[in-house]
Amino acid sequence: MIVIFLGPPGAGKGTQAAHIVERYGIPQLSTGDMLRAAVAAKSPVGLKAKAIMDAGNLVSDDIVAAIIEERIEADDCAPGFLLDGFPRTIPQAEMLDAILTKKERAVDAVVELRVDEAALIDRLRNRIKETKARGEEVRADDNEETFAKRLDVYREQTAPLIPYYEGQGKLRAVDGMQTVEAVSAAIDAILDQIQG
Template identity: 55%
Template sequence: MRLVMLGPPGAGKGTQATKFATRLGIPQLSTGDMLRETVASGSALGLRAKHIMERGELVPDDVVVSVVTNRISQPDTANGFILDGFPRTVTQAEALDQELAGRGIELDAVLELEVNEDALLDRIRGRAEEAAKNGGCIRKDDNPEVFRTRLEVYRAQTAPVTKYYRAQGLLGTVDGLQSIDAVTAGLTAVLAKAALLRIGDKISDASSIGKHSS
């Protein structure tokens, strides 16, 4: 099964991607992890990404797409993968579609964790206040102003990706502010509705997987 996990920062994408990767026996592919692995490899692509990141610049679409393309070429993705943090732009989504089409495969579903931004900011403020009260360190990402900026960037760049996938009939949306277990159940229901997963089972017959509306 080939899945994309979408949602704003703090929505819980990584948590859910990890759970489904374990459940389905497929790798979770995080953009951050893939970039770090590419840099560590010392390849020409890794050196290019390293120089860009050291300058504090955003890694351009062509580099990110190349990193993802290289990763999904590895043997452990033969039965599928979950992309977490990619694609971030419509350009990246289009490039991914072209790459998969060239391999004769396609995405099976795109899972979006939808959140109320004000409620999400309240959650972040509460987490920061709790850390301060307990004498702990407040993570940079838990600074409400920094987090608000990240949300604005997401809304401008990544939110249009949901429209792109909705038009393809691939998008399934779940309220990401529910409990972790409730979100997992909601995502399972989305996949079950698309005939990709049976509730209570690991996975349905992969031979029947294709594009489904959700």
């Protein structure tokens, strides 16, 4: 079972990803983690990525796709996996489709967590307040200005994936404004149906 999560920053993708990993026993593939692992393993693609990152540049889609292609060969991905942070754009989605087609696999479901953006800002304010109340350091990217930029990037680059996957009949929308448990239950209902 191959699953992709879509939704703006703060929609709860991380929380739900942890639930899916635990319930379905499939790994969560985070592009950031995979990049770091490929660099640490000094694989050919990892060395290429390291040189680019050391120069302060963003790793190209081709390299990220190559790292994903390498990673999904691992035994733990045989039953499926959850992609986190990829694809973020239509060209990346097309690359992923090509990689999976070559391996005679396909994305089974794209779960879109639909949320009210104004409510996301409230969630962020609450998270900052709770973090401070616990006497902990607030994450550097936990501020409204950075969050607004991340929302803009999501709208411009990632939101076009919604009609892309809708056109493939793979998009499943879930109301992300429900309780964490209700969102998990809605996702389970979708994935249980796929697993058959």
